[in-house]
Amino acid sequence: MALDQAQKAQIVAQFAKKDGDTGSSEVQIALLTEKIKQLTSHIQSNPKDFSSRLGLLKMVSQRKRLMKYLKNKDYNRYSSLIEKLNLKDR
Template identity: 40%
Template sequence: MHLNSDEKVEIFEKYGKGKTDTGSPEAQIALFSIRIAHLTQHLKSNHKDHTTERALKMLV
């Protein structure tokens, strides 16, 4: 999954302190949560994908 810059700005606007706030804990947690949810869905259908499993473990 690759988030484009517009999607990231939308996430930072919604959860951060502004659309350029990329470093606040709230914005980072929201970004990580979206990535974790996507990787979890991917692993449900591709359970032998060990690279994605490792990436998910590193994020968590």
């Protein structure tokens, strides 16, 4: 269920603002989005896995908080990230 190193490195390279950037909001949101996609497919095939469901809900709320922070901090970066990740704008 976890991201492998190649996937993670690719996402970091795509969304990093500068070389070695792994902690910016964009990178964190992109990594969480990929984890959420994987966990969603896992839960669809294993509907009784309630501990994974709880982890999914925590990840979704963490991503929501990061998105809210980025929206308040820099709306242009927020809107470009929404387009890149194909997320709904709330």
